Amino acid sequence: MLKIINLVSLITVTILGAILGGEYDNPVHLTALGSLIVYCIVVQVLLERNKDIQSERDKAKDELELTNRKLSELLYQSNQYGENRLYLAVHPLGGGALTNSTPAIIQIIMNAPFGISPPPDIKLLTNENxxxxxxxxxxxxxxxxxxxxEYLFSTSMITNLENTSNKFFLAQVGVQFTRSGIYEYTVEAQSKDFQSKISNSFEVA
Structure with missing residues (x-):
């Protein structure tokens, strides 16, 4: 709509300029023409600002969609065997980058479709110590x-995030990597009802 208004205003300024011709010395005509020119400038500024705002909104929307997609991919990594699936997610606390020789916390989150007790045992398998x-x-x-x-974490080391349902569990593991590079791992969670695992890697700067 603003673009249409601005276009009409520009056409009006052009027509008035042609009609007035040499009458720019008339204060009334000059004021009217000057007002229209200022109006066109203001509208143009608003158009550019609106364009920037829309661009920021589109960028934020794209970032949100990317975050949701990554979260979905993370949460739906699960084992492909067994009828009951325990969904696993593994990521650094705070989501920040992992740095060589800097202590970090790795979170292992488990989500069961129904309540289980006690929490599953966790096994962490790595390609190096x-x-x-x-x-x-x-x-x-x-x-x-x-x-x-192989690292083993017993049920006593697992936190039940929601005592009333026994569906959400968390293990927070402290680690300090001694070199930069790729660290591959496999996490297995097992209880009397579930046997799930995921494999992935961390990149350490």
């Missing part, structure tokens, strides 16, 4: 099996 991990104030060390290392 991640050193001593900490959970609930305790240190957990890896056991080596061939070319893999």
């Amino acid at each position: 991640w050193g001593a991990l900490t959970i609930c104030g305790r240190s957990v060390y890896a056991r080596e099996f061939g070319a893999r290392w």
Whole structure:
């Protein structure tokens, strides 16, 4: 709508300028023409500002859609065997980047379709020794099996996020990576009702 108004105003200014010709020395005519020119400038500024606002909205919308898509991909990583699926999500606390030689917290979130008790045991499998991990104030060390290392977190180390339903569980694992690069892992969660696992990797700067 503003574009149409501005176009009409510009046409009006052009026509008035042609009609007035040499009558610009008339204060009334000059004031009217000047007002229309100022109006056109103001409308143009508003148009540009509206364009910037729309651009910011589109950018925010795209970022929101990207975030939702990543979250959906994260939450729906699950095992492909067994009838009952325990959905798993693994990500650094706060969502920030992981840095070499800097302590970090890795969150393992579990979501069951119905209440289970006790919480599942968690097994973390890695392609290299991640050193001593900490959970609930305790240190957990890896056991080596061939070319893999295995960390075990018992149910007593898992936090029930909603005591009334027994559906949401959290394990917060402290780790400090000793080099930059890619760290691959597999997380397995197992209870009498579920056996789920996901595989992924962390990139450490």
